Amino acid sequence: MAKPIYVLNGPNLNLLGVREPHVYGHETLADVRGRAEKVAASHGLTVEFRQSNHEGQLVDWVQEAREKGAGIIINAGGLTHTSIALLDALQAAELPVVEVHLSNIFRREAFRTHSYMSLAAKGVICGFGAKGYELAVDAIADLLAAAGAKRT
Numbered sequence: 001m002a003k004p005i006y007v008l009n010g011p012n013l014n015l016l017g018v019r020e021p022h023v024y025g026h027e028t029l030a031d032v033r034g035r036a037e038k039v040a041a042s043h044g045l046t047v048e049f050r051q052s053n054h055e056g057q058l059v060d061w062v063q064e065a066r067e068k069g070a071g072i073i074i075n076a077g078g079l080t081h082t083s084i085a086l087l088d089a090l091q092a093a094e095l096p097v098v099e100v101h102l103s104n105i106f107r108r109e110a111f112r113t114h115s116y117m118s119l120a121a122k123g124v125i126c127g128f129g130a131k132g133y134e135l136a137v138d139a140i141a142d143l144l145a146a147a148g149a150k151r152t
C-alpha cells in the first residue's frame with residue numbers, strides 16, 4: 001500500500017464555508033477534503049486529511065508524516081506567517097512539501113506576504129480557493145512519480 005499524502009490545515013480553517021465566504025469561498029473543509037481525495041484517487045494515491053487549531057499538534061503530524069507519509073500539503077493558516085517550529089518540522093521531514101493558500105496572500109495585508117512555510121516548500125499555490133488543493137495533489141503526484149522514475 002502506497003503511503004498517503006498528508007494534507008494538513010492550520011488554525012481557523014475549520015470555519016471554512018461558515019465565515020468570511022467573500023475571502024475564503026463557500027466550500028467547507030469537508031468539501032475540500034472530498035476534492036483532494038478524488039484527485040488523489042485519480043493518481044492511485046490516498047490522503048490523510050487533518051485540521052488543528054494548535055501549533056504543537058501540527059508539528060506532531062508533520063513528524064508523523066515523516067515516518068508514514070509520501071508528501072505533505074500544508075495550509076498552515078495564520079501560522080504560515082509566524083511559525084518557525086512548523087518550518088523546522090517541515091524541513092526535518094525530508095518529504096516533498098507543497099504550500100497552499102485559499103486566498104492570494106500577495107493581494108492582502110503586507111504581513112501575509114511572508115511565509116515561513118515557503119522555505120520548506122517545493123512550490124506554493126495561492127488564490128485559487130478550494131481548487132488549490134486539487135492542484136497541490138496533482139503537483140505532489142508529479143513529484144512522487146518523478147522521484148519514483150529516478151529510482152528505477
Ligand code: CA2
Binds near residue numbers: 016020076077102105
Ligand atoms: O488563504 C489562506 O488559505 C490562508 O492560509 C488562510 C489563513 C490566513 O491567516 C492566511 O494568511 C491565508 C486564515 C485561515 C482562517 O480561515 C477562515 C476560514 C473561514 C472563516 C474565517 C477564517
